[in-house]
Amino acid sequence: MRANATVARNLRRLRLLKGVSQENLAMDAGIDRTYVSRLEREMENPTVAVLETLAVALEIGIGEFFETVDPDAPPPAQLPRGRRKAR
Amino acid sequence: MRANATVARNLRRLRLLKGVSQENLAMDAGIDRTYVSRLEREMENPTVAVLETLAVALEIGIGEFFETVDPDAPPPAQLPRGRRKAR
Numbered sequence: 001m002r003a004n005a006t007v008a009r010n011l012r013r014l015r016l017l018k019g020v021s022q023e024n025l026a027m028d029a030g031i032d033r034t035y036v037s038r039l040e041r042e043m044e045n046p047t048v049a050v051l052e053t054l055a056v057a058l059e060i061g062i063g064e065f066f067e068t069v070d071p072d073a074p075p076p077a078q079l080p081r082g083r084r085k086a087r
Numbered sequence: 088m089r090a091n092a093t094v095a096r097n098l099r100r101l102r103l104l105k106g107v108s109q110e111n112l113a114m115d116a117g118i119d120r121t122y123v124s125r126l127e128r129e130m131e132n133p134t135v136a137v138l139e140t141l142a143v144a145l146e147i148g149i150g151e152f153f154e155t156v157d158p159d160a161p162p163p164a165q166l167p168r169g170r171r172k173a174r
Contacts, residue, residue, distance in 0.1 A: 003135045007135055047133065047134050061153070
């Protein structure tokens with residue numbers, strides 16, 4: 001699996017593990033929600049600085065984005081669809 | 088230590104561990120030697136694709152660039168100065 005595919009899969013896995021929506025992660029990291037979505041679909045080639053911002057927002061180590069992923073593992077379950085209600 | 092500083096330190100450490108000059112690493116990875124030099128001096132913010140190319144050239148896992156570095160550790164010893172003789 002190419003490195004950007006590994007990053008994509010791990011970003012999604014870790015984000016869902018933390019129970020965070022793409023929208024809230026984007027807000028916490030100060031980046032655009034569509035960029036988070038594109039990262040998880042392997043459509044971006046992020047820099048170390050972007051990965052660091054995401055790792056800080058998820059409270060994980062940046063190295064976790066590069067952990068080996070079983071390509072045959074089922075994709076992680078989704079969070080409930082739809083935007084969160086405004087708080 | 089910021090992530091790009093960790094990458095810089097680990098790139099230099101792992102390159103010297105493998106006994107590879109900046110010039111030869113750049114050639115193997117198909118990137119400019121000055122870019123390798125700038126990476127090791129924390130002057131660049133590389134993408135995942137660039138780190139992957141370097142990891143392949145060094146025969147290491149990309150996650151090794153993000154391993155925690157003791158900021159007080161002495162910098163790794165240098166290779167002998169000067170270009171290699173042409174082969």
